[in-house]
Amino acid sequence: MTTVCPLDRIARESGVAALVDGEAVAVFRTYDDEVFALSNFDPFGRASVLSRGIVGTRGDDEVPFVASPLLKQRFDLRTGACLDDPAVVVPTWEAWVSDGMVVVGARRETIAS
């Protein structure tokens, strides 16, 4: 469990990079103040950049996503699944807000990418 930063440090619909147990994790805040944590590593571009992507929603059910700043593939913030290529999934972490601080918890079990 790593306390990353105050919620206010992350602008709505944007992300920051954090070090969690030595790993680069992208932490995002959505419009309705939910937080999500994904690996910062973009498996398509092979660079650590996802926290710098644009955050938006897809479809009527408003799936929250981040688009990689490199080649714009979109990843579902909730599951780490790539919306453009379902075979690719990036690792995700538990994340929540506690007393105004953003906390990243355990790495979730995901289907290997």
Next chain:
Amino acid sequence: MNQRKQLVVVGHGMVGHRFVQAAIERGLTETHDITILGEEPRPAYDRVALTSFFERGAEALSFLPGGAYDDPRVSLRLGAEVVAISPRQRVITLADGKDLHYDELVLATGAYPFVPPVPGKDLRGVFVYRTIEDLEAIRAASKKAKVGAVIGGGLLGLEAANALHQLGLETHVVELAPRLMAVQIDDAAGSTLNRHIETLGLTVHTGAMTEAVLGKDKVTGLALKDRNPLDVDLVVFSAGIRPRDALARAADLEIAERGGVLVDEHCRTSDEHIWAIGECAAPGGRMYGLVAPGYTMAEVVVDALLGGEAGAFTGADMSTKLKLLGVDVASFGDAFAADEDALEVVYADAVAGIYKKLVVKELASGGYELLGGILVGDASSYGVLRPLVGSGIELPDNPEELILPAARGGVSTGSTSAMLPDDAQVCSCNNVTKADIVAAVSDGGSCDSASCVTACTKAGSTCGSCKTVVKKIVEDHFAASGKVVDKSLCEHFEMTRQELFEVVAVHGYNRFDDIVEGHGKGRGCDICKPAVASILASLLNHHVLDGANATLQDTNDAYLANLQKNGTYSVVPRIPGGEITPDKLIVIGEVARDYGLYTKITGGQRIDLFGARMEDLPAIWKRLVDAGMESGHAYGKSLRTVKSCVGSTWCRYGVQDSVGLAIELELRYRGLRSPHKLKGGVSGCARECAEARGKDFGVIATERGWNLYVGGNGGAVPAHAQLLAGDLTREELIRYLDRFLMYYIRTADRLQRTSTWLDEIGGLERVREVVVDDSLGLGDELEASMDRHVDSYFDEWRATIEDPAKLARFVSFVNAPGTPDPHITFREERGQIRADLVDGPVSLGASIPVGAP
């Protein structure tokens, strides 16, 4: 019997080129090797558009700019004149003495301008008007000449005369016949045309016979029969053309009575292995001086050589339209009412300079069909009327309505697109019917716009006179099939960028939230957010990282630098016009050295520093800003650079200070956010060393001021910028540029460069109306919004390093700002770093101490 056959083509002109294209497309090269011998020094070009050489240059006219066909079985030899054919040995001889064997020979040698045998025709200062070299020579001579005369008042003569006039010469047209364009139009139309030509500033002499060109070694005058001689120092002969049939004559092939290689309906000459096509050929004894029949002949010969069902050439449509700016003349079908049952319907308005004639014939049903016509002064209905000829369809009850002005009860010819039958030939140059066009945009077809139809079917790509009808047919088809072309920006906004721009401007929005709530759905995406960010920036010129706007920015704008493949950034300081002091150069060098950056001179006349870590950007900017530099916006959809050549301050050819103007323009438009990036260029003379015509706006110095070109593009689909206005003062230039850029910013689609925007918004003419003639009355408003932009400009880098709130984002990790991102790696090459990639996430291990939040 697997031997490949040798096919030789003599002449690489319009028809020779079309023949080779068709041969490749239709598979003739599967069995034949093709060798084309062209006498001109360059590959085939658009001779029909020859006159636009003065404005657009040789490159723009070329059909084969690379000089080679894609198919390796085709070889093109330029500057190769064929001097003899030996049909019995099946060998041709080249001017350099070499022989070449053929199995099949295609003659496509075109025609030459006829010069009557008058004394003095070989004097210096006498020209013809057929090739790019002719035009280059005319242009060079025009610099020292004052008065020019064109002998011949036909279609080509008038084009040549207009060109002389545009080159700044006082111009005379001398025509033997009693009227201009005697072959195409009647007396009444001729006198209407005379007045139009004279208002252009040309002097017309009809019924005038040239007796001699006067002068010792150089032209000084023109002697006319029974008239005073004219004082002229430049003469262009345009007295008709003759087929180039000399090779065929010498080889004893049959020649038509009035010249031209005699061919049958399959375009075969009297020798079974020799074919002739284009202007050198005379099918059925008649030669055709237009390109469309030549194209048909090319197809017919490909048919025959493919050995399948052979097509036939059975005559051609000789309709023509004059291509002079401001003078509309068209003649089509049976213009002289030669058919014995023909009736003429005439509308003439001498004051307005309009003469229109329809030639019609009564049908058994009592209705009328169209046989032909002549239009002078207003040929807008040509595109719709011409295909009606020979279509067999009955005209409306009162045929005069087709030529009456709308205010007097005429029908708008626009609505007649539905009247055309499917098999009506809409594009005569390329033989494309209405059905072909509809098929291209129907469900099975691949096109979704008129410009795509032109690209795919070639309709409208030659003389261009059918373009309006092609567009109309496409639009009518979409309207009829209820198809609305989806122009939504993305799933969140059901409107175009232009509409969104208006919405934002009208409501005065300054936040994405209000815009998406009021006019969109969801929370946006990586398409609409940057589009909104760009619109807000164009309208408000605030800092792109202010408040919530930071989260709308595309990658590069979000960090005011360009993201590289390994997650680092590149930094490009502005170097206006490419001019830089040694001191600034030294600072750039020092910064690069101190931060270990890779340096490269860009294609935009400045220096790029690559490999900067995001957290180092502010410190790098500070060093540059302290030395008097600022952001070069290499990251923004905004003005990039205004490239300059050295110009009159140093160059011996320069006629204006191009560097000074480039710097002024770059500083004026720096920071201007736009639908796509914008680039400019300024050259100090027509040698064009700044490649200004490859830019969105290009300025070229003239003796009298500046020529302004717009809509150029390098990149994936290169385009030459086109002349918007010439010989401008500095003030006029800036006024037009302000308007042009703002008009583009308001109306272009997202990520649409000026070149594609220009086509879509209605072409150069339309933009000239709005920008130069101010036809929409928008001029003041557009200038005012540019003034606002210029007044509120600030340097984004400086504003960022001075604002702690903005600086907070520039850290490697929020909770470990001192730890560099371990994913970033480099290799060395040629003494500098280059980006490297890693295979997967890199872990620093849990033992690394992590700073408190």
